[in-house]
Amino acid sequence: MIQVLVIDDNPDILEALDLLLSLHGYKVQKAINRKEAVLAASRYRIDLVIQDMNFDHGITSGSEGKSLFKELKALKPNVPIILITAWTQLETAIELVKLGATDYLQKPWDDSKLLKLVAEHTNKNSEQLDSSSKQPPDSMIYHSEEMHALMADAKKVASSDVNVLITGANGSGKEKLADYVHQHSSRQTAPFIKVNMGALPHELMEAELFGAEKGAFTGANQSREGRFEAADGGTLFLDEIGNLSLTGQMKLLRVLQTGEFERLGSNQTIKVDVRVLSATNADLTKAVTQGSFREDLYYRLNVIELHLPTLNARKADIIPLAMHFIGSEYSLSDEAKQFLMSHSWQGNVRELENACKRAMVFASDNHITESSFDHSPKNNPTLNEQQRIEAALTKHAGVIKHAANELGLSRQALYRRIDKYQIDVEALCK
The missing domain is CATH 3.40.50.300 (P-loop containing nucleotide triphosphate hydrolases)
Structure with a gap:
């Protein structure tokens, strides 16, 4: 399956592009900042990148996008990059096209044009790969x-x-x-x-x-x-x-x-x-x-x-999966492994993957410790499930999709838990 890496600091834009591309048969990897983008490009077989031009609030020069573009090009020289940009960074986008960017689209983009560009350049990219260089599909990771x-x-x-x-x-x-x-x-x-x-x-x-x-x-x-x-x-x-x-x-x-x-x-x-x-x-x-x-x-x-089975019912898979998610450049401390084994993982493998991605961001070096995981209410072992849900809802002002992502759940699963615990979201987030 063709994989597209989407990079934007706006979660709503990431969600919109994820839905659009997923509905048309593409697998989407998402990154909200430079570090996540470079990690994703390093860890996954990426066929195409859709990249925003700015990642920090208040910066509109496009300089961050230019820097990231060059970094991604050095890392994946043959991967097409489509830039999405506000009119204020149009000159920079044109400059990057001259330096090798595949194309650019202005926000708000046209869905049909974007899909046409993605189809055109992923097909072209696939044709450039000979059969010996194509990677096999991802295998299941399990020991249990x-x-x-x-x-x-x-x-x-x-x-x-x-x-x-x-x-x-x-x-x-x-x-x-x-x-x-x-x-x-x-x-x-x-x-x-x-x-x-x-x-x-x-x-x-x-x-x-x-x-x-x-x-x-x-x-x-x-x-x-x-x-x-x-x-x-x-x-x-x-x-x-x-x-x-x-x-x-x-x-x-x-x-x-x-x-x-x-x-x-x-x-x-x-x-x-x-x-x-x-x-x-x-x-x-x-x-x-x-x-x-x-x-x-x-x-x-x-x-x-x-x-x-749930991840908690096959504990022997937790560490192998975590090692897969963090990749060969990172390692886990013994304390981190103990934390992972003791956590309930009610969001299952998806929750574990999200936790590992966050831990890599918060790790001070390439050695991930227990403290690297301690940046989300869902990872606090002193909270029960209802308290984790309420903490996430409060943190994200009742926005279901953001709270669900924090908890490693789908929106439908979060709604069911809200109903189960009879949580008054409106009252909670006043």
């Missing part, structure tokens, strides 16, 4: 007996062509496991398309999956291909499948049964060959009983179930 048993099943399942339901808590690695299944299947060279159903408004889900003709609904200014068409011959991964509407469920059931569907606003039947992997953290059997999820669709999706 629980994961050894699961991965043995996943390998067997991958070689078949049946639909698979991946279950497990938020942040446990369901998308990663779906990647593994696809990459070890006979469809590995065909498209692998991902859709996060939890990130899509209900009214757009059907158009996203099945496509739409021009004028099919308000805002449909042109015909668009759906994810099933894009995944033809390959694999479609539907994350948070429990969010699909009953109408969407009926259409999905038909595709699974016949391979056929129509775009919204069209009578023309389209036929595809797609393997469906789906994932959920919800209890779909309970949803079936309650009537919010179709029983026949449940059994179509759940030909085989792969269940990912």
